[in-house]
Amino acid sequence: MPALNSDELRLETSNDGIATVWLDQPEQSVNTLAPSTLDALDDATDAINATPDIRAAVFISAKPDGFVAGADLDALRHFDGPEDAAELSRTAHRALRKVRASDKPSVAAIHGPALGGGCEVALACDYRIATNRPETRFALPEVQLGLLPGGGGTQLLPRLVGLQQALPIILTGKNVYAEPARKMGLVDALIHRPGLHRAAEEAARRLADGDVEPDRDKSFTDKAIESNTLSRRFVYRQARKQIQQETRGNYPAPPRALECVRTGLEDGLDAGSRLESRYFGELAFTPESQALVDLFFLKQEHDKNPLHGQARDVETVAVLGAGGLMGAGIAEVSAHSAGRDVLLKDQSLEVAAQGRKTIWEDLSKKIGKGTTAFERDVVMERARPVPGYDDLADADLVIEAVPEDLDVKHTVLRETEEVISDDCVIASNTSGIPITDIAGGLERPENVVGMHYFSPVPSMPLLEVVRGGASSDEAVATATQVGLDQGKTVITVEDGPGFYTTRILSLYMNEALLLLEAGAEVKQVDEIMEDFGFPMGPYELFDLVGLRTAAKITDVMGSYIDDGHLGEEREARLSDAASTLAQAGLTGQKGEGFYEYDGRDTDGVNEEVYAFFGGPEREELARQIVEERLSMMMCAEAVRCLEEGILESAEDGDLGAVFGLGFPPSRGGPFRHLDRMGLENAVTRLKRLENQHGPRFAGPSLLAEKADAGDAFRKE
Numbered sequence: 001m002p003a004l005n006s007d008e009l010r011l012e013t014s015n016d017g018i019a020t021v022w023l024d025q026p027e028q029s030v031n032t033l034a035p036s037t038l039d040a041l042d043d044a045t046d047a048i049n050a051t052p053d054i055r056a057a058v059f060i061s062a063k064p065d066g067f068v069a070g071a072d073l074d075a076l077r078h079f080d081g082p083e084d085a086a087e088l089s090r091t092a093h094r095a096l097r098k099v100r101a102s103d104k105p106s107v108a109a110i111h112g113p114a115l116g117g118g119c120e121v122a123l124a125c126d127y128r129i130a131t132n133r134p135e136t137r138f139a140l141p142e143v144q145l146g147l148l149p150g151g152g153g154t155q156l157l158p159r160l161v162g163l164q165q166a167l168p169i170i171l172t173g174k175n176v177y178a179e180p181a182r183k184m185g186l187v188d189a190l191i192h193r194p195g196l197h198r199a200a201e202e203a204a205r206r207l208a209d210g211d212v213e214p215d216r217d218k219s220f221t222d223k224a225i226e227s228n229t230l231s232r233r234f235v236y237r238q239a240r241k242q243i244q245q246e247t248r249g250n251y252p253a254p255p256r257a258l259e260c261v262r263t264g265l266e267d268g269l270d271a272g273s274r275l276e277s278r279y280f281g282e283l284a285f286t287p288e289s290q291a292l293v294d295l296f297f298l299k300q301e302h303d304k305n306p307l308h309g310q311a312r313d314v315e316t317v318a319v320l321g322a323g324g325l326m327g328a329g330i331a332e333v334s335a336h337s338a339g340r341d342v343l344l345k346d347q348s349l350e351v352a353a354q355g356r357k358t359i360w361e362d363l364s365k366k367i368g369k370g371t372t373a374f375e376r377d378v379v380m381e382r383a384r385p386v387p388g389y390d391d392l393a394d395a396d397l398v399i400e401a402v403p404e405d406l407d408v409k410h411t412v413l414r415e416t417e418e419v420i421s422d423d424c425v426i427a428s429n430t431s432g433i434p435i436t437d438i439a440g441g442l443e444r445p446e447n448v449v450g451m452h453y454f455s456p457v458p459s460m461p462l463l464e465v466v467r468g469g470a471s472s473d474e475a476v477a478t479a480t481q482v483g484l485d486q487g488k489t490v491i492t493v494e495d496g497p498g499f500y501t502t503r504i505l506s507l508y509m510n511e512a513l514l515l516l517e518a519g520a521e522v523k524q525v526d527e528i529m530e531d532f533g534f535p536m537g538p539y540e541l542f543d544l545v546g547l548r549t550a551a552k553i554t555d556v557m558g559s560y561i562d563d564g565h566l567g568e569e570r571e572a573r574l575s576d577a578a579s580t581l582a583q584a585g586l587t588g589q590k591g592e593g594f595y596e597y598d599g600r601d602t603d604g605v606n607e608e609v610y611a612f613f614g615g616p617e618r619e620e621l622a623r624q625i626v627e628e629r630l631s632m633m634m635c636a637e638a639v640r641c642l643e644e645g646i647l648e649s650a651e652d653g654d655l656g657a658v659f660g661l662g663f664p665p666s667r668g669g670p671f672r673h674l675d676r677m678g679l680e681n682a683v684t685r686l687k688r689l690e691n692q693h694g695p696r697f698a699g700p701s702l703l704a705e706k707a708d709a710g711d712a713f714r715k716e
Helices: 035-050 073-078 082-101 117-124 141-145 153-161 163-172 178-184 193-209 220-226 229-247 253-267 269-284 287-301 325-335 349-365 373-382 406-417 435-439 473-485 501-517 522-532 538-545 547-562 577-583 607-613 623-643 650-661 670-677 679-693 701-708
Strands: 009-013 018-023 056-061 106-110 113-115 127-131 137-139 189-191 316-320 341-345 383-385 397-400 425-428 448-452 462-467 489-494 595-598 601-605
Touching: 009 035, 018 035, 018 193, 035 082, 056 193, 073 287, 082 117, 082 269, 106 117, 106 193, 113 117, 117 137, 117 153, 127 178, 127 193, 137 178, 141 163, 141 253, 141 287, 153 163, 153 253, 153 269, 163 229, 163 253, 178 189, 189 193, 229 253, 253 269, 287 650, 287 670, 316 325, 316 406, 325 341, 325 349, 325 373, 325 383, 341 349, 349 373, 349 383, 373 383, 397 406, 397 473, 406 425, 406 435, 425 473, 435 448, 448 473, 462 473, 462 650, 473 489, 489 650, 501 522, 501 538, 501 547, 501 577, 501 607, 501 623, 501 650, 522 538, 522 623, 538 547, 538 595, 547 577, 577 607, 623 650, 623 670, 623 679, 623 701, 650 670, 670 679, 679 701
Parallel strands: 018 056, 056 106, 106 127, 113 137, 127 189, 316 341, 316 397, 341 383, 397 425, 425 448, 462 489
Antiparallel strands: 009 018, 448 462, 595 601
């Protein structure tokens, strides 16, 4: 057999001529498709084809927890231009085309994630067998990074599973788990984990002997669509409409991926592949993709605890206020993702038990989507409602999620502190009250930190850990480590009213209320900010959060602004509309708010709300006015947080705003957005807004300093 000069993989051959290609990148926990990996794969295929004794091949990962996790994105950051990225795609095409063209059958044996390039390796094989484990999943997530599948995914997947089943996977990056993958034809067979390699070898033997023919029989609907030009055109047209509706033109990758699919099916595989490589290269150098890839690496950098080694051991977490959705969510990620024993405490055992029921219902919805019934049942064994404070004695970390009232928090935490150990960490999930104020009512303030979660906790990726004035490094390290174990991306911020995320969001939302006072229309403003890239507009967000909750946050922030805690020079004009609306009985999605609701669906704008903002006469504001007043208010406040030391870095600010608040990912966060528009331009815009609307738009000194120096917040 020809020698393989690569440490990316190893090739073994059984006595009866079945080769196994073990993918095993050195010193990496997961496999990725780096250029060197593609070269090694190319060499392995040549060796297999050149060896007469080899009859078939199995491609499998030597890593215990995954197949291939996608392309090596770090390579993109070292390319000089689109042609370099396009050549990487062409290299992938050549390597995988050789696998497809081989006379010797190939089998992909998949356990764990097969993502992006990993999925494309599997697609290039003649047969796919996967484990029936919940961690096994397939996806082409490149569009989530502003890219498209560059190794043939836009061409091979539609041919395998049909156009209608392939498009959602290609255009959204959705996960397909093992059983659904088998049903749609993406996988030919499922097997238990220990038998994967043996079963794959047997499938390779049978393919080589001609004893098995993979079932590629598509549904009647798929056959009808693919054989009819008019039907295919209808599918393409509907997909374009849906892309525009969902992306609002902020993401160029999905429409180009659709065009690659269309070209491949209409003009042939070679034409589709050429277009895929060209578009992959072009997309890699768009501002949107560079922002999304940057966020990907920022997240990776935050997967490590900066205070590693100082965290205290946490075996048991207690959640106070566990009967509410926030408390139940914190309990769920503590028991499920972090694997801790969790004590659920609330005003009564019955209320705490309601939190346990919420966990059961949420995990039950995830069965078959990364979770098994057995895993749900294990989590439920870890989550235990308790009736009294004495039951918290064994807790190593207490997370408080009671209402936003300082007196209530002091009462609950004083009773808790009396029974827990002296080194038990106490974390408050407050969204706005300074941690120093909360710790001020306790005997051991050094043990108190903030752990600010976002709702719904199981699906929102960010955790904001807040260091109070007396918080010890050990307490901060412990909260950070538990957050990482819960699967969260963690940023650490210094204490202050609203910390970072609530502070910049509350002033953004306040500006939205002031826009209504200026005569704006609810729906128009929401649509403009959705076009800007936010997942929802400010008034829809008010309704989602709940106007009572919004009013409490406004009251908290208002008191600190009035007392000068956000700077003596800040003459912020705060609207009291949220409190007024709440007092009038408007609740948001649970009834009526800025919109009317039928269940969770909106029935349109609640026209009566305009009575609280000067009457029903409305005017259509220019798009630029709305965008600038809202986005520049948030961005300027983010800069002030960096200026005042609330944020440790601009990178933390971008990550926190995108992952916690939904700041448009395609813009990369407030600091990257400012850099992209040019800091001199940002200063000019804020000066214009200050002249028009007053000193709340006064530009931060740090912004002016960097603009004068020709500097940027984020170094490219």
